[in-house]
Amino acid sequence: MLSQSSTVYRILFAISLVHLLNDSLQAVIPAVLPILQTNLNLSYFNLGVILLVMNMTASVFQPVIGYFSDRKPRPVLLPLGMLSSGLGMLGIAFAPNYAVLLVAVAFVGLGSAVFHPEASKVAYLASGARRGLGQSIFQVGGNSGQALAPIMTTLIFIPLGQGGAAWFSLTALLALGVLLFIAYWYGKREKINKAMKSAAALYNHKNQRITALILLVLFVSVRSWIQASYQSFYPLYLIHDFGYSMSAAELYMFVYMLAGAVGTFFGGPIADRFGKRNLLIVSTLGALPFTLLIPYVTGFWAYPLLMINGLIMMSSFSVAVVYAQELMPGRVGMVSGLITGLSFGMGGIGASALGKMADSLGLSFVIIFCSIMPVIGLIGFFLPKDATLEEWEQEAA
Known part of the structure; x- marks a missing residue:
């Protein structure tokens, strides 16, 4: 039997693959927005609401599911969540109106809400002592899936239209098969609760930990506003303000998202x-x-600019999760849900607000507004240093 410190690479790469497939399903939604805007005659505010529904359903339930799974692991939730996402894909493909579309988007979001906290725990268990590396392997799968959105638009939705989303039910089916293998390993892993429990340390400097967690959630929430702006509105900005074709605009986003995955x-x-x-x-x-x-900046020089921006800004994507797990020991599922879930739901609220802002003030104002939002990094100076977290852990030992 593997020790708690052993790194199980086959599980890490398997869960990273499913993360790629799961987040590629999520990426269908922003990728298909230009098509939906035309087919269903939607405003920018309507598009923002779609992102809001996606992010809220994909996020609000994450910390709740994580909280209960910290108490008792539920491996069966992994394949069930993917089934929900697959049904949502079919709904998006054949939605005849805006109301049906929102329900289908909610199914995709719910599937993602179930997947992420449980998958984060699988990655935590499989990482052993190498949590930073393990979380990077897991998260890069998700970011790579998100980076596929512009390619989906160019290769699938432009030639096939809204109905092209139906093909992604096959993606969900593939992910479901891999998750059955992972769920079997997860269910057989002995003393899972013990591996997740160092909860006594949570009550050491409890107030400082909770305050830091609130600041961290705020930090990640604002970062997700920026991500939502670039992923959903920047291509439209290039199309409407600079006359780019949809394929050309989406290529810029592919470069940005791919750099973010790296x-x-x-x-x-x-x-x-x-x-x-x-x-x-x-x-x-x-x-x-x-x-x-x-x-x-547009044209050729926008490519290296977006690439550098994606590399820097997304370099802390997995780090925020690991920092939260060390900040709140014994609550791995819950804090993973907060960082990858609730905070991104707040990003959905931001996307809705940005859509309303775009309707009133124009897309260019939204892009300029988001360009100054990285000042949120100043919050980081109020977070406990890594050495401080280590001291707290030693005090509780």
Whole structure:
């Protein structure tokens, strides 16, 4: 039997693959927005509400599911969540009106809400002592799936239209098969609760930990506003303000999201060397000089600008999860749900607000507004240092 410190790479890569497939299903929604806007005659506010429904259903339930799964693991939830996402894909493909579309989007969001906290626990268990590396492997799968959105638009939705979403039910079916294998391993893993329980440490410096967690959720929430802006509104900005074709605009997003996936992968090892808190700060404030240029740079030079921005800003994606897990020991599922779920739901609220802002003030104002938002990195200076978290852990030992 493997020890608690052993790293089970086959499970890490398997859950990362499913993360890629799951988040590629989520990425269908922003990718198909230009098609839906035309087919169903939707306003920018309507598009923002779609993102709101997606993010809220995919996020609000995550910490709740994580809380209860911390008490008792439920491996069966993994394949059931993927089944919900597959049904949602079919609903999006054949939705005849806006109301049906929102229900289908909610199914996809619910499936994601079930997947993420349980999958984060699987990654936690499979990582052993190498949690930073394990979380990077897991999260890079999700970011790679999100990066597929622009390619989906170009290769699938432009030629096939809204009905192209039906093909992604096959993606859900493939993910379901892999999850059955993972769920079997997860269910057989002995003493899962013991592996997740160091809850006594949670009550050491409890108030400071909770305050830091609130700040961290705020940090990730604002970062997700920026992500929602670029992923959903930047291509429309290029199309409507600069006359780009849909394919050309989506190519810029592919470069940005792909660079973000690379940044996510290397962020974990970098944080292990230089500190998680330090990377959280650098990944936002360090991106600010580049985000300030994004509204004004088009053509060839926009590619390296977006690439550098994606590399820097998304380098702390997995690090935020690991930092939260160390901040709140014994609550791995719950805090994973908060960081990857609830905070991104807040990003959905931001997307809705940004859509309303775009209707009133124009897309260019939204992109400029989001270009200054990385100043949120200043919050990082109020978070406990890595050394402080280690001291708290030693005190509770």
